[in-house]
Amino acid sequence: MLGDGEAAARPAGTSRRARARPHSRPRPRTRRILRGIALGAAALLVLGIGAVGVQLARLPADDVAPIAVGALEVAAPFEGESGAAALQVSGDAVRVLRDGALVWASEPGRAFLTAATGTLDVQEHRGYFWPAVHRDRVWSEQTIDAVTPTAEGWTLEGRLRAGAHETPYELAIVDDGARVTMAASVPAATSVALHSGRTERAGVHGFGEQFTDFDLDGRVIPLLVREQGVGRGLQPLSLLADLTNHAAGGTDLMTYAAWPSFATDDLRGLRVAPGSAAAHAFAVADLSAPGRVGVEVWNPSVTVELAGGDTPAAVVAALHEGDERRPIADWTQHGMLVGAQGGSDAVRERVAALREAGTEIAGVWLQDWVGQRTTDFGERLWWTWQLDRTRYPDWQRLVDELHAEGTRVTSYVNPFLVDAAPKGDPGIRNLYAEARDAQLLVRDASGQPYGIDQGGFTAYLVDLTNPAARDWFAEVIAEEVLGEGVDGFMADFAEGLPFDAALHEGSAAELHNAWPRLWMETVADACRRAGEPECVTWFRAGSLGATPALAWTGDQLVDFGREDGLESALLGTLSAGVSGWPVVHSDLGGYTSIDARVHDYVRSPELLQRWAELAAFGPMMRTHETNRPAANLQPDEDAAVASHLAAMTRVFAALAGYRAEVLDEAVRTGLPVMRHGWLVAPGTAAAEVDTQFFLGDDVLVAPVLRPGADEVAVTLPPGQWRHLFTGELVEGGQTVTVPAPIGQPAAYVDAASPWADELVDAVRGSG
Known part of the structure; x- marks a missing residue:
């Protein structure tokens, strides 16, 4: 959608109640989408639905039809054991067991390995990506010609058929003592698909942070990290966003965090191996057939890890065993993180008002610490990642005051840089110029820094595939961000690497889904360099096997809806929880607010209160002002809302002892906090x-x-x-x-x- 880090702020020293705050944030699409949707609404009223149909036909859309699956032929039955694993090859199916429990099975009579040649085309527009799969040839039928025991398992060899055309494959099944893996290789292929059997219509859960039903049965899901859209199908909002902002409305399949990992009601789990060559390749999850789950990976080979257990919790824990997980700092567990900005006086005013209402406050979240810039679309922030001492001239005094009260301070960072020269601040470094001159930026096809339009200014991604660039940027964050006395920050973005970019190492198309992992690693390095053991950072974009200590669900609409509101935040949290993200929270009150003329999407006092009731039973409470702060109620601006929020923060604090036990279990086992x-x-x-x-x-x-x-x-x-x-x-x-x-x-x-x-x-x- 729009990215959730930054919203409008007031000039330093201006009273919150004295003036309307500008509707702004430093994301490229916000003002354009707001204005475009309003104009689109008016156009719809004039043109009628006939014209809409014509325009919609030209909009980009996902085109990821599932790969065809044919018959399986087995030359001879086979049974064998290797350590704790066992393999059974019958006339119509293959089964893999570990310690006597079934961890994987093919669909009877159907191929479990297929492959194709073809191309993947991805359209992109300001962080939105629409994949289209084009297959020239599909090898949909499979034979098993030989099964050969190896030191740690077995190798299956055979042929895949496409009519009269055949190509060989090899599949290695290995028990390494910790888990069973299957590695399939089809050298002639562009994509390889592994199809797991399941009881007919057995529930399927996971595939990252999916904001639809917890059971994903029946769906075909592109596993692509991208902006999630405005409304995600909620009408007329998404329709207007599509018409006026090049398909910015999104769909229910779009998410910042998607990866190939799932568990089924049959108590079996599978994920692509995080360290394998295909770990971050584009993939398609096919749940359309009632008896199987297909995962097609756009790579000539794929390695998957298998898991089983006596209970769903045991399966999820086994599936994510070995992932690196870090605890969230204890200071986050005793109160709320208050979103505030506008300069020191405005921050003090908000904190004082909430404290007076009885709010338990653990920290503040100050997004505008870098200052504001004026663009054609309003006031936005400067992505220079250095303190704006005009906006916060007494920053250190403010930080010291808050710390003396037991209140931590957090801010905001993303992996982009902008040219600092137009800001006209001689007291800061021009980080963009430093990175450009040292060749530390993502490049375009001509070899120049890849300028990405942000709607009024241009920004550049640090090339996180370059070790020198990562070292440099981690040091920048350690010195310029954490060195300003803050205790953490929102680590935004990471879903927008263009597919046609040139990188220091590797292909952007292959590493697009890996960018969130590289960003997490860079941020973790910055915290280590700063010597901040309790540094708290939270992320919205995700990669396979990359587990942040804290994630958030991104940009929900300021409503209750299942498509993109409060309910969708809960659904995304539950899906992420079985996919390897155990600690997830959301923007309390939602983020996206749009006046679409036919309906003005602003949050009500009731929405703030109900969202606070959900957040009180989560791993962290954090408020957000929305992208239109002046149009949306803030918790301290209504006495009843402030009193209710204060009560919910006290509930959150009262649960701290029990929640600590749950959080510890999440770190040890990977089981989610919210289940x-x-x-x-x-x-x-x-x-x-x-x-x-x-x-x-x-x-x-x-x-x-x-x-x-x-x-x-x-x-x-x-x-x-x-x-x-x-x-x-x-x-x-x-x-x-x-x-x-x-x-x-x-x-x-x-x-x-x-x-x-x-x-x-x-x-x-x-x-």
């Missing part, structure tokens, strides 16, 4: 519900996700459950509709939990 019922209560009705979640295993929350509702349905697993706000004991194993007035969300603790009494007392006492 779908499928992970906690498999086989029960609670495992089928997408609109509630568990904090760890013991706390169940059914947030209100519809405006105007004062009650909510909650599906309780068997056992007894205690309401955290009333203490009422309820029999589980049923779905009940319970009162959920603002300030009393439907939150329960398992009565058998050793935490039950403490949590009920703590939450009830937090008021």
